[in-house]
Amino acid sequence: MRRVLVTAVVTALMGLALRVSATELPRPDNLAPEIAFWKRVYTQVSGDQAIIHDRRELGRIYAVIDLPPRSEPEPRRDAVKAAVSVYRGVLERLAAHPDAPASALERRVRAVFPRDAVADDFREAADRLRVQGGLRDRFREGLVRSGRWRGYIRRTLREHGVPEALAAMPHVESSFNPAARSHAGAAGMWQFTRGTGRQYLRIDGVIDERLDPWSASEAAARLLADNYARLGSWPLAVTAYNHGANGMQRAVETVGSSDIGAIIHQYDGPYFGFASRNFYPAILAAVDVAQAPGRYFADVKPESAWEPVIVKVPDFMPAKAIASALDIDEDTLRRYNLGLGRGIWAGEKFVPEGYPLRVPAREPGDVRQALAGVSLDQRYAEQWPDQHHRVRSGESLSAIAARHDVSTLALAAVNGITRPDHIRIGQRLRVPMAGKPPKPLSKLPVDEGGAVYTVQSGDTLAAIARRYDMGVDDLIATNDIGDPDLIRPGQELVVREAPLPTRVAGNY
Numbered sequence: 001m002r003r004v005l006v007t008a009v010v011t012a013l014m015g016l017a018l019r020v021s022a023t024e025l026p027r028p029d030n031l032a033p034e035i036a037f038w039k040r041v042y043t044q045v046s047g048d049q050a051i052i053h054d055r056r057e058l059g060r061i062y063a064v065i066d067l068p069p070r071s072e073p074e075p076r077r078d079a080v081k082a083a084v085s086v087y088r089g090v091l092e093r094l095a096a097h098p099d100a101p102a103s104a105l106e107r108r109v110r111a112v113f114p115r116d117a118v119a120d121d122f123r124e125a126a127d128r129l130r131v132q133g134g135l136r137d138r139f140r141e142g143l144v145r146s147g148r149w150r151g152y153i154r155r156t157l158r159e160h161g162v163p164e165a166l167a168a169m170p171h172v173e174s175s176f177n178p179a180a181r182s183h184a185g186a187a188g189m190w191q192f193t194r195g196t197g198r199q200y201l202r203i204d205g206v207i208d209e210r211l212d213p214w215s216a217s218e219a220a221a222r223l224l225a226d227n228y229a230r231l232g233s234w235p236l237a238v239t240a241y242n243h244g245a246n247g248m249q250r251a252v253e254t255v256g257s258s259d260i261g262a263i264i265h266q267y268d269g270p271y272f273g274f275a276s277r278n279f280y281p282a283i284l285a286a287v288d289v290a291q292a293p294g295r296y297f298a299d300v301k302p303e304s305a306w307e308p309v310i311v312k313v314p315d316f317m318p319a320k321a322i323a324s325a326l327d328i329d330e331d332t333l334r335r336y337n338l339g340l341g342r343g344i345w346a347g348e349k350f351v352p353e354g355y356p357l358r359v360p361a362r363e364p365g366d367v368r369q370a371l372a373g374v375s376l377d378q379r380y381a382e383q384w385p386d387q388h389h390r391v392r393s394g395e396s397l398s399a400i401a402a403r404h405d406v407s408t409l410a411l412a413a414v415n416g417i418t419r420p421d422h423i424r425i426g427q428r429l430r431v432p433m434a435g436k437p438p439k440p441l442s443k444l445p446v447d448e449g450g451a452v453y454t455v456q457s458g459d460t461l462a463a464i465a466r467r468y469d470m471g472v473d474d475l476i477a478t479n480d481i482g483d484p485d486l487i488r489p490g491q492e493l494v495v496r497e498a499p500l501p502t503r504v505a506g507n508y
Helices: 002-021 029-043 073-096 104-110 119-127 136-146 150-159 164-173 213-231 234-243 245-255 260-266 274-291 319-326 330-335 364-372 397-403 408-414 461-467 472-478
Strands: 049-054 061-066 129-133 309-312 356-359 387-390 428-431 450-454 492-496
Touching: 029 049, 029 136, 029 260, 029 274, 049 073, 061 073, 073 104, 073 119, 073 129, 119 129, 136 164, 136 274, 150 164, 150 213, 164 234, 164 274, 213 234, 213 245, 234 245, 234 260, 234 274, 245 260, 260 274, 309 364, 319 330, 319 364, 397 408, 408 428, 461 472, 461 492, 472 492
Parallel strands: none
Antiparallel strands: 049 061, 049 129, 309 356, 387 428, 450 492
16 A cells, blocks of 8 residues: 555656646756847847847857948948958957957957967857847837737647747747748748648638737647657757757757757757757747846836637628628728738638637627628628639739739739749649639528528518518528518528527638
């Protein structure tokens, strides 16, 4: 009995240890210079400044320089090039005379190196010069925006066994900007690429859930949990978010250690660049700032949390019809449903059947009732179909759009084209709304809020309509009745007995 009790206690303690370890973010001492560097970038250096530093030794900072405004990109680039040229020249002169700095600037640069630094140290440092723009303004803006989704993100991470501290990750990825896009094709608050995103999200010409903060947060939690299950370490799992799980496995095998500090300082994989190497320290720095913003910024007040009501759309519907039924403007509806593609807001695609629509807080029953009231001529059983066009020599995206009488914006959106000039001969493009339009629903499906009523002797359409709080015309349209005077006892009619129910989750 005693052995059983001891075993039970040990098992319980092991389980507790696993749960605790699964929610902590280790902070290796040898990453302190990197963490300090990123905290400085996030809190002390403005967007009109830049740090000249060593790309591998982040504690080695040569200068913080002032830059022209962002509205003057060419002068900014020239200022950066000039600064890099100056400090490269200084390092090359120190390589020639390590112990005899000849100017005040050379003496200042020499002071950031160890006393026993030799010529090769300065020569190699000259090749590792890097410029990091300041992010203080963006980080502050992100702190304000984060209030909208921070509570939801924390709950979602917790539900997936992911450290809640990682709710700070969007500060690094996008400054909590749901519309952010990178040169590498990543999109949204969590910066999913199409390849990775499609493992967890719907991404096509109608919907891009990478841009939806709620869907993308759920996907990020799942990806992080999957990385942890595979790699067994939160530092590795977090870095894999940027570098990929396969890449981190190669790093562990090459270095012979799963210690993130060792990997950051020793691994030189061909794709393990500056962003991957610094991803985990940058996250830890963002966590520190996000957990105590008042220590770094004055008067930062996060926006109030967005807690929308979620209701499944019962049929394919135009966004305009939905906004009208809910008595809200389309811009508001769009802000709460950023995953819906541009073609939907241009009126060239329908909001899909079953889509989890988010609307500003109100009673869910009221939302369902409002959607139930959308007229049948604005409700469809299928999406507006596309046609396809094969790009020929000399054709432009705008010319193809004009030929098919669609907007260039919608044509680019459904094909995932971000650069209109980047189409190629032979490319197959989907053309929205060029196909034959679908017919609107002719009657209300029984499983979408209707009920079957059997006509009794003496019934009239007017009496039945009053009984079920329907208009006569609505009852006629719902049942595709050709002659209102020809209903008969025993005939089954679909009536609106109750508000449309929320559908179970599934494809849409």
